Amino acid sequence: DMGTYTRLGVHYGLFFGAVRGTGTAEQFGHWISKGAGDLRKFYGCFSMTELGHGSNLAGLETTAIYDEETDEFIINTPHIAATKWWIGGAAHTATHTVVFARLIVKGKDYGVKTFVVQLRNINDHSLKVGISIGDIGKKMGRDGIDNGWIQFTNVRIPRQNLLMKYTKVDREGNVTQPPLAQLTYGSLITGRVSMASDSHQVGKRFITIALRYACIRRQFSTTPGQPETKIIDYPYHQRRLLPLLAYVYALKMTADEVGALFSRTMLKMDDLKPDDKAGLNEVVSDVKELFSVSAGLKAFSTWACADVIDKTRQACGGHGYSGYNGFGQAYADWVVQCTWEGDNNILTLSAGRALIQSAVALRKGEPVGNAVSYLKRYKDLANAKLNGRSLTDPKVLVEAWEVAAGNIINRATDQYEKLIGEGLNADQAFEVLSQQRFQAAKVHTRRHLIAAFFSRIDTEAGEAIKQPLLNLALLFALWSIEEDSGLFLREGFLEPKDIDTVTELVNKYCTTVREEVIGYTDAFNLSDYFINAPIGCYDGDAYRHYFQKVNEQNPARDPRPPYYASTLKPFLFREEEDDDICELDEE
CATH class of the missing domain: 2.40.110.10 (Butyryl-CoA Dehydrogenase, subunit A, domain 2)
Incomplete structure:
Protein backbone atom coordinates (compact mmCIF):
# COMPACT_ATOMS: atom_id res chain seq x y z
CA ASP A 1 0.00 0.00 0.00
CA PRO A 178 27.60 27.74 9.43
CA PRO A 179 31.18 27.88 8.14
CA LEU A 180 30.07 26.27 4.88
CA ALA A 181 26.53 26.46 3.53
CA GLN A 182 26.68 22.94 2.05
CA LEU A 183 26.25 21.45 5.52
CA THR A 184 22.75 22.86 5.91
CA TYR A 185 21.40 20.79 3.03
CA GLY A 186 22.78 17.43 4.13
CA SER A 187 19.38 16.27 5.34
CA LEU A 188 17.89 16.77 1.87
CA ILE A 189 19.99 13.90 0.53
CA THR A 190 18.01 11.38 2.61
CA GLY A 191 15.11 11.14 0.19
CA ARG A 192 17.31 10.86 -2.88
CA VAL A 193 19.31 8.01 -1.42
CA SER A 194 16.20 6.15 -0.27
CA MET A 195 14.59 6.45 -3.70
CA ALA A 196 17.49 4.61 -5.33
CA SER A 197 16.73 1.74 -2.94
CA ASP A 198 12.99 2.12 -3.58
CA SER A 199 13.66 1.73 -7.31
CA HIS A 200 15.18 -1.67 -6.66
CA GLN A 201 12.40 -2.69 -4.26
CA VAL A 202 9.61 -1.85 -6.69
CA GLY A 203 11.50 -2.98 -9.79
CA LYS A 204 12.17 -6.45 -8.37
CA ARG A 205 8.45 -6.99 -7.77
CA PHE A 206 7.51 -6.40 -11.39
CA ILE A 207 10.42 -8.17 -13.01
CA THR A 208 9.52 -11.17 -10.83
CA ILE A 209 5.89 -11.07 -11.97
CA ALA A 210 6.85 -10.85 -15.64
CA LEU A 211 9.48 -13.59 -15.48
CA ARG A 212 7.30 -16.01 -13.50
CA TYR A 213 4.50 -15.44 -15.98
CA ALA A 214 6.90 -15.95 -18.90
CA CYS A 215 7.88 -19.31 -17.41
CA ILE A 216 4.30 -20.65 -17.47
CA ARG A 217 2.84 -18.88 -20.49
CA ARG A 218 2.97 -20.93 -23.69
CA GLN A 219 2.30 -19.59 -27.17
CA PHE A 220 2.84 -21.24 -30.58
CA SER A 221 4.78 -24.35 -31.47
CA THR A 222 7.46 -24.76 -34.11
CA THR A 223 6.74 -28.48 -34.34
CA PRO A 224 3.20 -29.67 -35.14
CA GLY A 225 1.75 -31.85 -32.41
CA GLN A 226 4.27 -30.74 -29.82
CA PRO A 227 3.53 -28.54 -26.77
CA GLU A 228 3.57 -24.82 -27.31
CA THR A 229 6.76 -22.97 -26.38
CA LYS A 230 7.15 -21.11 -23.10
CA ILE A 231 7.51 -17.45 -23.98
CA ILE A 232 10.63 -17.18 -21.79
CA ASP A 233 12.32 -19.51 -24.28
CA TYR A 234 11.86 -17.13 -27.18
CA PRO A 235 15.17 -15.24 -27.60
CA TYR A 236 13.46 -11.92 -28.18
CA HIS A 237 11.39 -12.27 -25.02
CA GLN A 238 14.58 -12.97 -23.11
CA ARG A 239 16.01 -9.74 -24.52
CA ARG A 240 12.89 -7.87 -23.39
CA LEU A 241 13.15 -8.99 -19.78
CA LEU A 242 16.54 -10.34 -18.74
CA PRO A 243 18.49 -7.08 -19.16
CA LEU A 244 15.84 -5.48 -16.93
CA LEU A 245 16.47 -8.19 -14.33
CA ALA A 246 20.16 -7.33 -14.49
CA TYR A 247 19.33 -3.63 -14.18
CA VAL A 248 17.30 -4.26 -11.02
CA TYR A 249 20.24 -6.12 -9.50
CA ALA A 250 22.58 -3.28 -10.47
CA LEU A 251 20.30 -0.80 -8.70
CA LYS A 252 20.55 -2.89 -5.54
CA MET A 253 24.34 -2.99 -5.62
CA THR A 254 24.74 0.73 -6.19
CA ALA A 255 21.98 1.88 -3.83
CA ASP A 256 23.56 -0.12 -1.00
CA GLU A 257 26.96 1.43 -1.72
CA VAL A 258 25.61 4.99 -1.78
CA GLY A 259 23.45 4.30 1.28
CA ALA A 260 26.55 3.24 3.21
CA LEU A 261 28.35 6.43 2.14
CA PHE A 262 25.34 8.45 3.27
CA SER A 263 25.26 6.77 6.69
CA ARG A 264 28.98 7.32 7.22
CA THR A 265 28.69 10.97 6.21
CA MET A 266 25.72 11.64 8.49
CA LEU A 267 27.60 10.10 11.43
CA LYS A 268 30.58 12.33 10.68
CA MET A 269 28.27 15.35 10.62
CA ASP A 270 26.76 14.37 13.96
CA ASP A 271 30.20 13.98 15.54
CA LEU A 272 31.73 17.10 13.98
CA LYS A 273 33.24 19.58 16.44
CA PRO A 274 33.07 23.32 15.61
CA ASP A 275 36.86 23.74 15.80
CA ASP A 276 37.73 20.60 13.81
CA LYS A 277 38.80 22.16 10.51
CA ALA A 278 40.20 18.95 9.05
CA GLY A 279 37.02 17.08 9.94
CA LEU A 280 34.93 19.92 8.53
CA ASN A 281 36.75 19.80 5.20
CA GLU A 282 36.34 16.03 5.05
CA VAL A 283 32.61 16.22 5.77
CA VAL A 284 32.09 19.00 3.23
CA SER A 285 33.91 16.93 0.61
CA ASP A 286 31.71 13.92 1.40
CA VAL A 287 28.53 16.02 1.29
CA LYS A 288 29.49 17.47 -2.10
CA GLU A 289 30.11 13.99 -3.45
CA LEU A 290 26.83 12.72 -2.00
CA PHE A 291 24.92 15.59 -3.58
CA SER A 292 26.31 14.79 -7.01
CA VAL A 293 26.11 11.00 -6.76
CA SER A 294 22.64 10.93 -5.18
CA ALA A 295 21.28 13.43 -7.72
CA GLY A 296 22.30 11.32 -10.71
CA LEU A 297 21.40 8.01 -9.09
CA LYS A 298 17.99 9.23 -7.92
CA ALA A 299 17.15 10.48 -11.41
CA PHE A 300 18.25 7.49 -13.44
CA SER A 301 17.12 4.83 -10.96
CA THR A 302 13.58 6.21 -10.70
CA TRP A 303 13.38 6.58 -14.48
CA ALA A 304 14.65 3.01 -14.81
CA CYS A 305 12.02 1.69 -12.40
CA ALA A 306 9.23 3.45 -14.32
CA ASP A 307 10.60 1.81 -17.46
CA VAL A 308 10.72 -1.59 -15.77
CA ILE A 309 7.08 -1.34 -14.67
CA ASP A 310 5.85 -0.43 -18.14
CA LYS A 311 8.03 -2.85 -20.09
CA THR A 312 7.17 -5.76 -17.82
CA ARG A 313 3.49 -4.85 -18.19
CA GLN A 314 3.82 -5.07 -21.96
CA ALA A 315 5.69 -8.36 -21.66
CA CYS A 316 2.64 -9.84 -19.90
CA GLY A 317 0.37 -9.09 -22.84
CA GLY A 318 -3.29 -8.39 -22.15
CA HIS A 319 -3.05 -9.77 -18.62
CA GLY A 320 -0.56 -7.04 -17.79
CA TYR A 321 -3.36 -4.54 -18.38
CA SER A 322 -5.58 -6.16 -15.75
CA GLY A 323 -5.95 -4.17 -12.56
CA TYR A 324 -5.59 -7.40 -10.57
CA ASN A 325 -1.96 -7.78 -11.63
CA GLY A 326 -0.97 -4.39 -10.31
CA PHE A 327 0.94 -2.75 -13.14
CA GLY A 328 -1.34 0.20 -13.78
CA GLN A 329 -1.72 1.29 -10.16
CA ALA A 330 1.98 0.78 -9.52
CA TYR A 331 2.95 2.95 -12.48
CA ALA A 332 0.57 5.72 -11.41
CA ASP A 333 1.91 5.50 -7.86
CA TRP A 334 5.55 5.33 -8.93
CA VAL A 335 6.12 8.10 -11.45
CA VAL A 336 5.85 10.86 -8.84
CA GLN A 337 9.29 9.62 -7.78
CA CYS A 338 10.61 11.18 -10.99
CA THR A 339 9.42 14.58 -9.75
CA TRP A 340 9.42 14.88 -5.97
CA GLU A 341 12.60 15.26 -3.93
CA GLY A 342 14.02 16.99 -6.99
CA ASP A 343 12.77 16.86 -10.58
CA ASN A 344 14.87 14.27 -12.41
CA ASN A 345 15.89 16.58 -15.22
CA ILE A 346 16.98 19.30 -12.79
CA LEU A 347 18.88 16.79 -10.67
CA THR A 348 20.62 15.41 -13.75
CA LEU A 349 21.72 18.89 -14.77
CA SER A 350 22.93 19.47 -11.22
CA ALA A 351 24.95 16.25 -11.33
CA GLY A 352 26.42 17.28 -14.68
CA ARG A 353 27.41 20.65 -13.27
CA ALA A 354 29.21 18.93 -10.39
CA LEU A 355 31.09 16.70 -12.84
CA ILE A 356 32.41 19.71 -14.77
CA GLN A 357 33.34 21.39 -11.50
CA SER A 358 35.28 18.26 -10.52
CA ALA A 359 37.15 18.30 -13.82
CA VAL A 360 38.00 21.97 -13.30
CA ALA A 361 39.26 21.16 -9.80
CA LEU A 362 41.46 18.37 -11.14
CA ARG A 363 43.00 20.72 -13.68
CA LYS A 364 43.93 23.00 -10.79
CA GLY A 365 45.47 20.13 -8.85
CA GLU A 366 42.70 20.08 -6.25
CA PRO A 367 41.31 16.87 -4.68
CA VAL A 368 38.06 15.29 -5.90
CA GLY A 369 35.74 12.59 -4.57
CA ASN A 370 36.08 8.86 -5.15
CA ALA A 371 33.13 8.78 -7.55
CA VAL A 372 35.08 10.81 -10.12
CA SER A 373 38.57 9.57 -9.30
CA TYR A 374 38.75 7.87 -12.70
CA LEU A 375 39.01 11.35 -14.24
CA LYS A 376 42.52 11.54 -12.81
CA ARG A 377 43.49 8.99 -15.46
CA TYR A 378 41.79 10.86 -18.25
CA LYS A 379 44.94 11.44 -20.30
CA ASP A 380 45.54 7.70 -20.33
CA LEU A 381 41.91 6.95 -21.14
CA ALA A 382 41.18 9.69 -23.68
CA ASN A 383 42.35 7.71 -26.71
CA ALA A 384 41.95 4.20 -25.32
CA LYS A 385 40.52 1.55 -27.62
CA LEU A 386 39.40 -2.04 -27.26
CA ASN A 387 42.30 -3.27 -29.42
CA GLY A 388 41.28 -6.91 -29.38
CA ARG A 389 40.78 -7.17 -25.62
CA SER A 390 37.96 -9.32 -24.29
CA LEU A 391 34.53 -7.76 -23.97
CA THR A 392 33.80 -10.17 -21.14
CA ASP A 393 36.54 -8.71 -18.97
CA PRO A 394 34.88 -6.53 -16.28
CA LYS A 395 37.87 -4.18 -16.24
CA VAL A 396 37.56 -3.59 -19.98
CA LEU A 397 33.82 -2.93 -19.71
CA VAL A 398 34.27 -0.43 -16.87
CA GLU A 399 37.07 1.21 -18.84
CA ALA A 400 34.76 1.57 -21.85
CA TRP A 401 32.34 3.61 -19.77
CA GLU A 402 35.14 5.61 -18.17
CA VAL A 403 36.49 6.54 -21.60
CA ALA A 404 33.04 7.64 -22.76
CA ALA A 405 32.23 9.56 -19.58
CA GLY A 406 35.70 11.06 -19.35
CA ASN A 407 35.63 12.33 -22.92
CA ILE A 408 32.19 13.89 -22.53
CA ILE A 409 33.07 15.54 -19.21
CA ASN A 410 36.38 16.90 -20.42
CA ARG A 411 34.99 18.24 -23.70
CA ALA A 412 32.28 19.99 -21.69
CA THR A 413 34.94 21.35 -19.34
CA ASP A 414 36.93 22.71 -22.29
CA GLN A 415 33.79 24.48 -23.50
CA TYR A 416 33.04 25.76 -20.01
CA GLU A 417 36.49 27.30 -19.61
CA LYS A 418 36.23 28.85 -23.06
CA LEU A 419 32.88 30.47 -22.18
CA ILE A 420 34.29 31.79 -18.90
CA GLY A 421 37.20 33.23 -20.86
CA GLU A 422 34.73 34.99 -23.15
CA GLY A 423 33.22 36.80 -20.17
CA LEU A 424 30.27 34.64 -19.14
CA ASN A 425 29.79 33.96 -15.44
CA ALA A 426 29.57 30.40 -14.15
CA ASP A 427 25.76 30.17 -14.17
CA GLN A 428 25.54 31.51 -17.72
CA ALA A 429 28.21 29.12 -18.95
CA PHE A 430 26.52 26.12 -17.35
CA GLU A 431 23.19 27.04 -18.96
CA VAL A 432 24.83 27.11 -22.39
CA LEU A 433 26.15 23.62 -21.64
CA SER A 434 22.85 22.11 -20.44
CA GLN A 435 22.80 19.27 -22.98
CA GLN A 436 26.43 18.41 -22.30
CA ARG A 437 25.76 18.37 -18.55
CA PHE A 438 22.82 16.02 -19.00
CA GLN A 439 24.79 13.63 -21.20
CA ALA A 440 27.77 13.71 -18.85
CA ALA A 441 25.59 12.80 -15.86
CA LYS A 442 23.82 10.06 -17.80
CA VAL A 443 27.00 8.29 -18.91
CA HIS A 444 28.78 8.85 -15.59
CA THR A 445 25.84 7.37 -13.65
CA ARG A 446 25.68 4.30 -15.89
CA ARG A 447 29.44 3.88 -15.39
CA HIS A 448 28.84 4.05 -11.62
CA LEU A 449 26.14 1.36 -11.76
CA ILE A 450 28.35 -0.99 -13.77
CA ALA A 451 31.49 -0.41 -11.70
CA ALA A 452 29.61 -0.87 -8.41
CA PHE A 453 28.03 -4.11 -9.66
CA PHE A 454 31.39 -5.65 -10.59
CA SER A 455 33.11 -4.30 -7.49
CA ARG A 456 30.62 -5.77 -5.03
CA ILE A 457 30.72 -9.15 -6.75
CA ASP A 458 34.51 -9.11 -6.55
CA THR A 459 34.68 -8.13 -2.88
CA GLU A 460 31.56 -9.65 -1.32
CA ALA A 461 30.10 -12.54 -3.35
CA GLY A 462 30.67 -16.08 -2.11
CA GLU A 463 31.88 -18.71 -4.56
CA ALA A 464 28.44 -20.30 -4.89
CA ILE A 465 26.83 -17.14 -6.23
CA LYS A 466 29.78 -15.32 -7.80
CA GLN A 467 29.39 -16.73 -11.33
CA PRO A 468 25.59 -16.30 -11.52
CA LEU A 469 25.97 -12.68 -10.37
CA LEU A 470 28.86 -12.12 -12.77
CA ASN A 471 26.69 -13.37 -15.63
CA LEU A 472 24.08 -10.77 -14.69
CA ALA A 473 26.65 -8.00 -14.39
CA LEU A 474 28.17 -8.86 -17.78
CA LEU A 475 24.71 -8.87 -19.34
CA PHE A 476 23.95 -5.47 -17.85
CA ALA A 477 27.24 -3.91 -18.96
CA LEU A 478 27.08 -5.34 -22.49
CA TRP A 479 23.40 -4.52 -22.98
CA SER A 480 24.11 -0.97 -21.80
CA ILE A 481 26.81 -0.64 -24.47
CA GLU A 482 24.50 -2.07 -27.12
CA GLU A 483 21.75 0.38 -26.14
CA ASP A 484 24.17 3.30 -26.56
CA SER A 485 26.45 1.83 -29.23
CA GLY A 486 26.75 5.10 -31.14
CA LEU A 487 28.45 6.65 -28.12
CA PHE A 488 31.26 4.09 -28.13
CA LEU A 489 31.72 4.35 -31.88
CA ARG A 490 31.93 8.13 -31.64
CA GLU A 491 34.47 7.99 -28.83
CA GLY A 492 36.54 5.49 -30.80
CA PHE A 493 36.65 2.83 -28.11
CA LEU A 494 34.79 0.35 -30.31
CA GLU A 495 34.69 -0.32 -34.04
CA PRO A 496 31.56 -1.42 -35.95
CA LYS A 497 32.67 -5.07 -35.85
CA ASP A 498 32.92 -4.82 -32.07
CA ILE A 499 29.25 -3.86 -31.87
CA ASP A 500 28.39 -7.13 -33.63
CA THR A 501 30.40 -8.94 -30.96
CA VAL A 502 28.52 -7.07 -28.23
CA THR A 503 25.20 -8.18 -29.73
CA GLU A 504 26.34 -11.80 -29.87
CA LEU A 505 27.44 -11.62 -26.24
CA VAL A 506 24.14 -10.10 -25.11
CA ASN A 507 22.37 -13.02 -26.79
CA LYS A 508 24.76 -15.46 -25.11
CA TYR A 509 24.28 -14.05 -21.62
CA CYS A 510 20.51 -13.87 -22.05
CA THR A 511 20.58 -17.62 -22.75
CA THR A 512 22.85 -18.22 -19.75
CA VAL A 513 20.77 -16.11 -17.37
CA ARG A 514 17.56 -17.75 -18.58
CA GLU A 515 18.80 -21.09 -17.19
CA GLU A 516 18.82 -19.65 -13.66
CA VAL A 517 15.92 -17.23 -13.99
CA ILE A 518 13.81 -18.80 -11.24
CA GLY A 519 16.75 -18.66 -8.85
CA TYR A 520 17.42 -15.01 -9.63
CA THR A 521 13.83 -14.03 -8.86
CA ASP A 522 13.39 -16.36 -5.88
CA ALA A 523 16.50 -14.75 -4.38
CA PHE A 524 14.42 -11.60 -3.89
CA ASN A 525 12.41 -13.64 -1.35
CA LEU A 526 9.10 -11.96 -2.20
CA SER A 527 5.95 -13.51 -0.77
CA ASP A 528 2.76 -13.80 -2.80
CA TYR A 529 1.30 -11.22 -0.42
CA PHE A 530 3.94 -8.72 -1.51
CA ILE A 531 3.80 -9.71 -5.20
CA ASN A 532 0.00 -9.28 -5.11
CA ALA A 533 -0.47 -10.41 -8.72
CA PRO A 534 -2.03 -13.78 -9.54
CA ILE A 535 0.00 -14.20 -12.73
CA GLY A 536 3.19 -13.85 -10.66
CA CYS A 537 2.35 -16.38 -7.96
CA TYR A 538 5.12 -18.52 -6.50
CA ASP A 539 3.54 -21.92 -7.22
CA GLY A 540 3.19 -21.20 -10.95
CA ASP A 541 -0.56 -21.96 -11.03
CA ALA A 542 -1.21 -18.54 -12.53
CA TYR A 543 -4.40 -19.20 -14.47
CA ARG A 544 -6.23 -20.75 -11.50
CA HIS A 545 -5.20 -17.91 -9.18
CA TYR A 546 -6.09 -15.31 -11.80
CA PHE A 547 -9.51 -16.82 -12.58
CA GLN A 548 -10.27 -17.16 -8.87
CA LYS A 549 -9.27 -13.56 -8.16
CA VAL A 550 -11.43 -12.20 -10.96
CA ASN A 551 -14.47 -14.14 -9.79
CA GLU A 552 -13.96 -13.24 -6.13
CA GLN A 553 -13.93 -9.58 -7.06
CA ASN A 554 -16.82 -9.92 -9.51
CA PRO A 555 -19.26 -12.49 -8.03
CA ALA A 556 -22.02 -13.99 -10.16
CA ARG A 557 -25.18 -11.92 -10.33
CA ASP A 558 -28.12 -11.30 -12.65
CA PRO A 559 -26.55 -11.69 -16.10
CA ARG A 560 -28.32 -8.54 -17.14
CA PRO A 561 -26.46 -5.35 -16.18
CA PRO A 562 -28.13 -2.89 -13.78
CA TYR A 563 -28.63 -0.46 -16.64
CA TYR A 564 -30.39 -3.06 -18.82
CA ALA A 565 -33.92 -1.70 -18.38
CA SER A 566 -33.00 1.99 -18.52
CA THR A 567 -30.44 1.97 -21.30
CA LEU A 568 -29.52 -1.31 -22.94
CA LYS A 569 -33.02 -2.65 -23.63
CA PRO A 570 -34.35 0.57 -25.20
CA PHE A 571 -31.22 0.73 -27.36
CA LEU A 572 -31.40 -2.88 -28.56
CA PHE A 573 -35.18 -2.90 -29.07
CA ARG A 574 -35.71 0.39 -30.78
CA GLU A 575 -38.09 -1.48 -33.14
CA GLU A 576 -39.94 -4.48 -31.72
CA GLU A 577 -39.72 -6.66 -34.82
CA ASP A 578 -38.40 -10.12 -35.58
CA ASP A 579 -35.11 -10.27 -37.39
CA ASP A 580 -35.53 -10.27 -41.11
CA ILE A 581 -34.03 -13.16 -42.97
CA CYS A 582 -30.96 -12.07 -44.88
CA GLU A 583 -31.43 -12.56 -48.60
CA LEU A 584 -28.30 -14.04 -50.23
CA ASP A 585 -27.46 -13.80 -53.90
CA GLU A 586 -26.63 -17.45 -54.52
CA GLU A 587 -26.21 -17.28 -58.28
Missing part, protein backbone atom coordinates in the same frame (compact mmCIF):
# COMPACT_ATOMS: atom_id res chain seq x y z
CA MET A 2 1.92 3.01 -1.28
CA GLY A 3 -0.34 5.39 0.65
CA THR A 4 0.60 3.92 4.03
CA TYR A 5 4.21 3.59 2.97
CA THR A 6 4.30 7.26 1.97
CA ARG A 7 2.59 8.40 5.19
CA LEU A 8 5.27 6.68 7.25
CA GLY A 9 7.98 7.98 4.95
CA VAL A 10 6.76 11.56 5.30
CA HIS A 11 7.05 11.42 9.08
CA TYR A 12 10.10 9.24 9.65
CA GLY A 13 12.01 10.08 6.48
CA LEU A 14 11.23 13.73 5.82
CA PHE A 15 10.06 15.33 9.08
CA PHE A 16 12.28 13.19 11.30
CA GLY A 17 15.19 13.47 8.89
CA ALA A 18 14.94 17.26 8.80
CA VAL A 19 14.81 17.57 12.59
CA ARG A 20 17.74 15.21 13.00
CA GLY A 21 19.70 16.68 10.11
CA THR A 22 19.27 20.39 10.84
CA GLY A 23 18.42 20.41 14.55
CA THR A 24 20.74 20.17 17.53
CA ALA A 25 20.87 17.03 19.66
CA GLU A 26 18.84 18.87 22.30
CA GLN A 27 16.19 19.87 19.78
CA PHE A 28 15.99 16.35 18.38
CA GLY A 29 15.56 14.98 21.91
CA HIS A 30 12.89 17.58 22.64
CA TRP A 31 10.71 16.54 19.72
CA ILE A 32 11.24 12.87 20.50
CA SER A 33 9.95 13.55 24.01
CA LYS A 34 6.88 15.22 22.51
CA GLY A 35 5.92 11.98 20.75
CA ALA A 36 7.64 12.28 17.38
CA GLY A 37 9.54 9.03 17.93
CA ASP A 38 6.53 6.74 18.17
CA LEU A 39 3.75 8.80 16.54
CA ARG A 40 2.07 9.35 19.88
CA LYS A 41 -0.13 12.47 19.71
CA PHE A 42 2.28 13.60 17.02
CA TYR A 43 2.57 13.28 13.25
CA GLY A 44 5.00 15.41 11.30
CA CYS A 45 5.03 16.55 7.69
CA PHE A 46 7.54 18.40 5.52
CA SER A 47 6.62 21.83 4.16
CA MET A 48 9.17 22.72 1.53
CA THR A 49 7.45 22.93 -1.88
CA GLU A 50 5.38 26.02 -2.66
CA LEU A 51 2.78 26.70 -5.30
CA GLY A 52 5.27 28.92 -7.12
CA HIS A 53 8.55 27.18 -6.29
CA GLY A 54 9.76 23.58 -6.28
CA SER A 55 13.25 22.90 -7.54
CA ASN A 56 14.64 26.34 -6.65
CA LEU A 57 14.95 25.90 -2.90
CA ALA A 58 16.73 29.22 -2.49
CA GLY A 59 13.75 30.98 -4.07
CA LEU A 60 11.13 29.86 -1.51
CA GLU A 61 9.10 32.82 -0.27
CA THR A 62 7.48 31.86 3.06
CA THR A 63 8.94 34.20 5.70
CA ALA A 64 10.05 33.74 9.30
CA ILE A 65 10.67 37.17 10.85
CA TYR A 66 12.27 37.34 14.29
CA ASP A 67 10.41 39.44 16.88
CA GLU A 68 13.01 40.49 19.46
CA GLU A 69 10.39 41.76 21.90
CA THR A 70 8.67 38.40 22.30
CA ASP A 71 11.58 36.09 21.38
CA GLU A 72 9.45 34.51 18.66
CA PHE A 73 9.44 33.99 14.92
CA ILE A 74 6.41 35.13 12.96
CA ILE A 75 5.65 32.82 10.02
CA ASN A 76 3.77 34.27 7.05
CA THR A 77 2.67 33.32 3.57
CA PRO A 78 3.22 36.65 1.79
CA HIS A 79 1.15 35.85 -1.32
CA ILE A 80 -0.65 32.96 -3.00
CA ALA A 81 2.40 31.62 -4.86
CA ALA A 82 4.12 31.14 -1.48
CA THR A 83 1.40 28.71 -0.32
CA LYS A 84 2.96 25.43 0.76
CA TRP A 85 1.72 22.89 -1.80
CA TRP A 86 1.78 19.11 -2.25
CA ILE A 87 2.54 18.70 1.46
CA GLY A 88 2.04 15.00 2.23
CA GLY A 89 0.05 14.38 5.42
CA ALA A 90 -0.96 18.02 5.79
CA ALA A 91 -4.56 17.90 4.60
CA HIS A 92 -5.94 15.72 7.39
CA THR A 93 -3.26 14.12 9.52
CA ALA A 94 -0.24 16.20 10.52
CA THR A 95 -0.01 17.87 13.90
CA HIS A 96 3.37 19.46 13.19
CA THR A 97 5.52 20.35 10.21
CA VAL A 98 9.04 21.38 9.34
CA VAL A 99 8.65 24.62 7.40
CA PHE A 100 11.26 25.88 4.97
CA ALA A 101 11.08 29.66 5.30
CA ARG A 102 13.27 32.71 4.84
CA LEU A 103 15.02 33.67 8.08
CA ILE A 104 14.72 37.44 8.50
CA VAL A 105 16.37 39.08 11.51
CA LYS A 106 16.60 42.86 11.96
CA GLY A 107 15.52 43.30 8.38
CA LYS A 108 18.24 41.09 6.92
CA ASP A 109 17.33 38.01 4.88
CA TYR A 110 19.59 35.07 5.78
CA GLY A 111 18.06 32.68 3.27
CA VAL A 112 15.92 29.59 3.67
CA LYS A 113 16.11 27.74 7.00
CA THR A 114 14.00 25.11 8.75
CA PHE A 115 11.46 25.71 11.54
CA VAL A 116 9.13 23.38 13.45
CA VAL A 117 5.55 24.69 13.44
CA GLN A 118 2.56 23.13 15.18
CA LEU A 119 -0.41 22.92 12.81
CA ARG A 120 -3.17 21.41 14.92
CA ASN A 121 -4.19 21.26 18.55
CA ILE A 122 -3.29 17.92 20.07
CA ASN A 123 -6.53 17.32 21.97
CA ASP A 124 -9.14 17.97 19.29
CA HIS A 125 -7.09 18.18 16.04
CA SER A 126 -8.41 21.67 15.30
CA LEU A 127 -6.17 24.08 13.42
CA LYS A 128 -3.95 26.43 15.37
CA VAL A 129 -4.57 30.17 15.10
CA GLY A 130 -3.27 31.58 11.82
CA ILE A 131 -3.05 28.20 10.07
CA SER A 132 -5.14 27.56 6.94
CA ILE A 133 -5.07 24.08 5.39
CA GLY A 134 -6.84 22.42 2.48
CA ASP A 135 -6.74 19.21 0.47
CA ILE A 136 -5.24 19.50 -3.02
CA GLY A 137 -7.56 16.76 -4.23
CA LYS A 138 -7.30 14.05 -6.87
CA LYS A 139 -3.86 13.01 -8.07
CA MET A 140 -2.51 10.65 -10.70
CA GLY A 141 -1.69 8.11 -7.99
CA ARG A 142 -1.00 7.65 -4.27
CA ASP A 143 -4.45 8.81 -3.25
CA GLY A 144 -3.83 7.14 0.11
CA ILE A 145 -1.70 10.10 1.18
CA ASP A 146 -3.49 13.33 2.11
CA ASN A 147 -1.49 15.94 0.22
CA GLY A 148 -2.53 19.42 1.21
CA TRP A 149 -1.79 23.12 1.02
CA ILE A 150 -0.84 25.33 3.98
CA GLN A 151 -0.94 29.09 4.47
CA PHE A 152 0.44 30.94 7.49
CA THR A 153 -0.92 34.24 8.79
CA ASN A 154 1.15 35.75 11.61
CA VAL A 155 1.81 32.33 13.15
CA ARG A 156 4.08 32.77 16.17
CA ILE A 157 6.54 30.09 17.24
CA PRO A 158 9.28 30.12 19.91
CA ARG A 159 12.76 31.10 18.76
CA GLN A 160 13.88 27.62 19.79
CA ASN A 161 11.77 26.15 16.98
CA LEU A 162 14.37 27.30 14.47
CA LEU A 163 16.40 24.14 13.91
CA MET A 164 19.83 25.38 14.96
CA LYS A 165 22.36 22.70 14.15
CA TYR A 166 24.06 25.07 11.72
CA THR A 167 22.35 28.48 11.76
CA LYS A 168 21.77 29.92 15.23
CA VAL A 169 19.83 32.97 16.47
CA ASP A 170 20.26 34.08 20.08
CA ARG A 171 17.88 36.09 22.29
CA GLU A 172 19.37 39.41 21.14
CA GLY A 173 18.93 38.52 17.47
CA ASN A 174 22.55 37.72 16.74
CA VAL A 175 22.81 35.26 13.86
CA THR A 176 25.59 32.69 13.55
CA GLN A 177 25.91 31.10 10.12
